[in-house]
Amino acid sequence: MKKLLIATVSSLVLITAAQAEDIKIGIEMGFTGPIETLTPPMAAAAELAVKEVNDSGLFLDGTKISTVRGDETCIDAGAATAAAERLITSDGVSGIVGPTCSGATSAVLTNVAIPNGMVLISPSATSPGLSTVESNGLFYRTAPSDAREGEILAQIMIDNGVKSAAITYTNNDYGKGIASSIQESFEKLGGKVTLSAPHEDGKGDYSAEVGALASAGGDGLVVAGYADQGGAGIIQTALDTGAFSKFIFPNGMWGESLLNKFGSQLDGSFGDRPGSDSPGAAKLKEMAEAAGIDSNATFVAETYDAAAIMLLAMQAAGSAKPADYKTKIMDVVNAPGEKIYPGELAKALQILKDGGDIDYVGGSDVEFIGKGESAGSYAEIVVENGAMKVVKYH
Amino acid sequence: MDLLNAFVAFSNYVLLPSITYGSQLALGALGATLVYGILRFSNFAHGDTMAFGTMATILATWGLQAMGVSLGPLPTALLALPVGILVTIGFVLATDRLVYRHYRTRKVNSLTLVMVSLGVMFVMNGLVRIIIGVDDRQFADGARFIFTAAQFREWTGLQESLGLRTTQLVTVILTGLVVAWLHWFLQRTRTGKSMRAFSDNENLALLSGIDPERVVAIVWILSAALATLAGVLYGLDKSFRPFTYFQLLLPVFAAAVVGGFGNPLGAVAGGFIVAFSEVFVTYSFKKILGYLLPADWQPEGLAQLLTTDYKVAVSFAVLVLVLLFRPTGIFRGKSA
Numbered sequence: 205m206k207k208l209l210i211a212t213v214s215s216l217v218l219i220t221a222a223q224a225e226d227i228k229i230g231i232e233m234g235f236t237g238p239i240e241t242l243t244p245p246m247a248a249a250a251e252l253a254v255k256e257v258n259d260s261g262l263f264l265d266g267t268k269i270s271t272v273r274g275d276e277t278c279i280d281a282g283a284a285t286a287a288a289e290r291l292i293t294s295d296g297v298s299g300i301v302g303p304t305c306s307g308a309t310s311a312v313l314t315n316v317a318i319p320n321g322m323v324l325i326s327p328s329a330t331s332p333g334l335s336t337v338e339s340n341g342l343f344y345r346t347a348p349s350d351a352r353e354g355e356i357l358a359q360i361m362i363d364n365g366v367k368s369a370a371i372t373y374t375n376n377d378y379g380k381g382i383a384s385s386i387q388e389s390f391e392k393l394g395g396k397v398t399l400s401a402p403h404e405d406g407k408g409d410y411s412a413e414v415g416a417l418a419s420a421g422g423d424g425l426v427v428a429g430y431a432d433q434g435g436a437g438i439i440q441t442a443l444d445t446g447a448f449s450k451f452i453f454p455n456g457m458w459g460e461s462l463l464n465k466f467g468s469q470l471d472g473s474f475g476d477r478p479g480s481d482s483p484g485a486a487k488l489k490e491m492a493e494a495a496g497i498d499s500n501a502t503f504v505a506e507t508y509d510a511a512a513i514m515l516l517a518m519q520a521a522g523s524a525k526p527a528d529y530k531t532k533i534m535d536v537v538n539a540p541g542e543k544i545y546p547g548e549l550a551k552a553l554q555i556l557k558d559g560g561d562i563d564y565v566g567g568s569d570v571e572f573i574g575k576g577e578s579a580g581s582y583a584e585i586v587v588e589n590g591a592m593k594v595v596k597y598h
Numbered sequence: 599m600d601l602l603n604a605f606v607a608f609s610n611y612v613l614l615p616s617i618t619y620g621s622q623l624a625l626g627a628l629g630a631t632l633v634y635g636i637l638r639f640s641n642f643a644h645g646d647t648m649a650f651g652t653m654a655t656i657l658a659t660w661g662l663q664a665m666g667v668s669l670g671p672l673p674t675a676l677l678a679l680p681v682g683i684l685v686t687i688g689f690v691l692a693t694d695r696l697v698y699r700h701y702r703t704r705k706v707n708s709l710t711l712v713m714v715s716l717g718v719m720f721v722m723n724g725l726v727r728i729i730i731g732v733d734d735r736q737f738a739d740g741a742r743f744i745f746t747a748a749q750f751r752e753w754t755g756l757q758e759s760l761g762l763r764t765t766q767l768v769t770v771i772l773t774g775l776v777v778a779w780l781h782w783f784l785q786r787t788r789t790g791k792s793m794r795a796f797s798d799n800e801n802l803a804l805l806s807g808i809d810p811e812r813v814v815a816i817v818w819i820l821s822a823a824l825a826t827l828a829g830v831l832y833g834l835d836k837s838f839r840p841f842t843y844f845q846l847l848l849p850v851f852a853a854a855v856v857g858g859f860g861n862p863l864g865a866v867a868g869g870f871i872v873a874f875s876e877v878f879v880t881y882s883f884k885k886i887l888g889y890l891l892p893a894d895w896q897p898e899g900l901a902q903l904l905t906t907d908y909k910v911a912v913s914f915a916v917l918v919l920v921l922l923f924r925p926t927g928i929f930r931g932k933s934a
Contacts, residue, residue: 406839408832411611419883437836445761446750447611
């Protein structure tokens with residue numbers, strides 16, 4: 205009887221131990237709210253990475269991973285915090301992929317993740333403010349900060365022989381942020397910003413704005429706005445008055461309408477936008493299509509990578525505890541090591557199991573800088589004969 | 599040579615844009631001031647009358663373009679303008695018949711009429727958006743430039759350059775013609791005299807046998823024609839977007855009030871004053887001073903009175919200053 209009891213108890217312990225081996229990953233995204241159309245393919249991409257790892261059977265000696273979704277709502281910080289708390293306390297997740305919006309991310313990070321020691325890998329929060337949060341190595345993002353684009357663009361300007369420039373930006377948070385980041389980086393590289401002035405979208409007349417910019421002068425004019433809004437009005441007026449002939453465009457300006465409207469008048473103008481020539485992007489696209497995910501949707505690659513990085517770090521640490529694997533995240537993403545592309549997670553798990561080193565590239569060509577955010581890859585574009593031409597990738 | 603460079607730069611960035619913009623405002627203000635002078639209320643629907651007229655003209659322009667008609671170097675919209683004006687006149691007269699006349703016969707006070715015009719404004723606002731949509735539309739065709747900045751530089755060899763657009767020239771010439779004709783019409787013709795009489799003293803005018811309904815109809819016709827012309831010229835020069843036209847209401851009224859509400863000549867002057875101050879106050883004179891001053895006197899900064907962020911505030915500021923010191927406007931209009 206006694207023996208039977210011990211046997212029962214010990215077998216019970218074994219069963220619970222085996223169950224404890226299975227882990228959960230939270231996927232917290234804005235499933236309702238302003239980005240509800242973007243999130244379904246993103247969540248599916250995260251689940252795709254998890255499925256790939258499960259199918260390999262190599263993860264932490266055969267541990268299976270399941271996913272739990274949580275709704276962050278994008279705009280309601282309270283709802284985002286509550287959803288994250290539920291994921292941690294009632295679902296007991298080992299890490300969270302998300303949140304998606306910058307505001308929700310910042311709320312979840314400071315109110316939930318840091319007090320609970322939970323790792324967050326956001327696939328899409330791009331606010332520069334998140335770079336300065338003291339997160340104790342708990343926060344990472346596979347999307348680049350908006351500030352990063354300013355650094356890249358400033359470098360492209362210097363490379364193209366622009367020594368001084370005037371900046372005009374659309375009068376909102378995006379415009380202000382990108383303009384100040386371009387100015388800061390450009391001045392650091394020895395360039396001179398003659399004037400940085402805002403413009404309002406949806407006005408008919410921009411002659412006063414262009415007059416002031418022209419008087420300040422410069423080798424080129426940086427237009428940090430929207431192609432369908434005030435940005436086009438500024439360019440039109442600047443071309444008409446002959447104020448500037450060389451324009452520099454950040455991401456927001458590269459719309460179809462820009463070249464339809466101005467064509468070869470913009471020859472010699474240049475700029476950047478997110479883009480990569482990595483073979484990983486094409487491979488992931490193929491995989492997403494095979495799994496029935498809209499592969500052209502934004503942030504799909506970033507989300508796949510976020511989930512893959514989290515699981516690979518766990519494998520490298522040999523543990524699914526956030527405190528253990530958080531230190532391994534930078535190691536699996538950055539060199540040295542074997543380059544890992546989408547669909548090669550099994551290979552990566554095997555290398556890590558054997559004590560090797562990997563350099564995760566993934567679908568978004570991810571490389572972590574600073575405290576753990578994607579350096580981002582940008583395509584440098586010039587206008588030639590009225591058409592966009594990619595010169596190189598940064 | 600430096601003096602010439604400074605002048606060319608000033609013309610390119612201050613003179614030309616503000617003369618063009620001033621002409622467009624003047625035409626708009628003329629229409630608003632006529633309604634105020636004779637019908638005695640501020641017509642808030644005037645900005646949207648401009649949008650409606652421009653919309654009608656754009657539709658007619660598209661029709662003409664589809665038939666392959668063009669005016670050579672001039673914009674086709676000029677040919678479509680009479681159609682646009684007729685449609686707008688028809689619409690405005692119908693509004694008067696259905697809405698304003700009801701209140702006029704009951705002799706309501708002018709504040710009520712202002713509120714009625716606010717209602718008409720919202721209806722027109724919606725109509726324009728339903729018919730043509732909210733998007734930005736460019737409908738200028740023909741030659742864009744009389745001469746471009748690059749050509750000018752080649753001819754003169756100056757460092758500074760100047761571009762002149764077809765639409766700028768068309769705007770200034772048409773405004774000159776229309777203002778001269780309107781002045782002649784109001785001063786010399788029998789109808790014009792009866793309108794002025796009606797404006798000065800309504801009862802006396804009635805006693806002298808002036809038909810009030812006829813005067814009212816003529817005021818609406820003139821105001822609709824002027825609004826359409828102003829709107830089309832503005833749209834040709836910049837672009838057409840219903841929301842922008844709605845916002846034009848402020849500078850148009852500022853121009854009319856500054857010149858003296860109800861005074862046609864004042865409205866023209868007011869248009870130019872508002873346009874000039876908007877551009878002049880926010881222009882950075884660094885470049886011009888660079889040509890005029892000796893090298894060691896050059897300003898470090900931009901030599902700008904206000905940054906362009908305050909552009910919109912300028913028309914308000916002009917309005918407040920004029921109302922403080924000359925409440926009836928620079929050219930003695932009626933006090934509001």
